[in-house]
Amino acid sequence: ERGLSVDRYTFLTYLCYLTYAPLYIAGPIVGYNAFAAQLEVPQKNYSFAQISLYGLRWILNFLIMEGMTHFFHYNAFVVSRLWQHLSPFEIFIISYGVLNFMWLKFFLIWRYFRFWSLVGGVETPENMPRCINNCHDLESFWKSWHASFNRWLVRYLYIPLGGSRRKLLSIWVIFTFVAVWHDLEWKLVSWAWLTCLFFVPEILVKSLSNKFQASSSLGILVHREFKAIAGAVTISCLMVANLVGYVVGPSGIKVLLSKMAGKDAMPALAYIFTTFYVGVKVIAHYSISFTICALFTDSWIER
Numbered sequence: 001e002r003g004l005s006v007d008r009y010t011f012l013t014y015l016c017y018l019t020y021a022p023l024y025i026a027g028p029i030v031g032y033n034a035f036a037a038q039l040e041v042p043q044k045n046y047s048f049a050q051i052s053l054y055g056l057r058w059i060l061n062f063l064i065m066e067g068m069t070h071f072f073h074y075n076a077f078v079v080s081r082l083w084q085h086l087s088p089f090e091i092f093i094i095s096y097g098v099l100n101f102m103w104l105k106f107f108l109i110w111r112y113f114r115f116w117s118l119v120g121g122v123e124t125p126e127n128m129p130r131c132i133n134n135c136h137d138l139e140s141f142w143k144s145w146h147a148s149f150n151r152w153l154v155r156y157l158y159i160p161l162g163g164s165r166r167k168l169l170s171i172w173v174i175f176t177f178v179a180v181w182h183d184l185e186w187k188l189v190s191w192a193w194l195t196c197l198f199f200v201p202e203i204l205v206k207s208l209s210n211k212f213q214a215s216s217s218l219g220i221l222v223h224r225e226f227k228a229i230a231g232a233v234t235i236s237c238l239m240v241a242n243l244v245g246y247v248v249g250p251s252g253i254k255v256l257l258s259k260m261a262g263k264d265a266m267p268a269l270a271y272i273f274t275t276f277y278v279g280v281k282v283i284a285h286y287s288i289s290f291t292i293c294a295l296f297t298d299s300w301i302e303r
Contacts, residue, residue, distance in 0.1 A: 008036050020122070027113035028124040029148040035122060042121025051118050058111050065104050074098045083248065088259050089268035095243045102246070103132040106146070125151065136231035136280040138199050138238060139206075153178070167203055172196050190253075191245025198237035205230055224284070231280030232273055 074097035
């Protein structure tokens with residue numbers, strides 16, 4: 001996005017911006033300047049082959065969604081409230097499935113309209129730049145979920161509210177706004193406030209972690225293990241927030257708590273937490289490996 005000359009701010013261009021079908025219906029959010037600049041000079045970052053491959057990948061993901069819809073009935077358990085008769089482990093599996101289903105659903109919607117926009121010569125932000133299963137903290141998760149809306153929130157809410165100086169307070173305003181923006185329902189407001197409640201410890205822990213510089217091998221090991229445990233806790237909290245928001249609802253919290261407090265739930269919860277812990281370590285390991293490979297490749301190319 002860049003500044004435009006005054007003569008580019010016309011009513012006709014603005015009307016075109018408002019009614020451009022790929023973005024108006026359900027596409028990514030893009031600023032007026034970015035849109036208007038590409039009317040005369042279409043995007044050149046994506047070639048015809050890249051756009052075609054983008055469309056092909058969308059078709060493959062659509063087939064995955066069709067398979068999930070026909071063979072994995074997560075949403076049926078939620079709508080029919082059959083989850084109340086399931087074990088805690090099964091409830092978490094359903095919640096995890098619903099979360100992945102939601103991600104794939106919006107992934108398909110937003111990428112379809114982005115593909116349409118690219119075909120028309122207008123480049124827009126990628127709304128789902130990162131897989132949901134590759135996020136082990138709330139901050140990266142929400143930066144990668146509806147990323148263009150996240151940019152809008154940062155620009156028009158987060159920064160005016162004080163930015164990083166008042167992050168602990170601004171997140172409550174922002175997530176409440178997001179919940180109401182979706183729909184005025186108590187389950188969404190509950191989801192927003194639970195997310196904020198879990199977000200606060202993460203912000204504090206990250207602030208302390210950034211000040212800690214491990215120098216010894218033991219310190220590095222402890223720091224890595226601590227990050228893995230913190231990541232597992234964060235994913236668990238994210239699951240709980242989405243359980244309340246999209247599976248059990250506020251009315252089902254009492255039933256959920258009674259199930260989680262039972263003796264039978266402890267092994268299941270321990271298993272789930274351990275799985276998240278191992279998953280975070282795997283993500284961290286491959287992230288480091290890819291970074292080292294990239295640095296090695298860059299240095300080799302420079303030579």
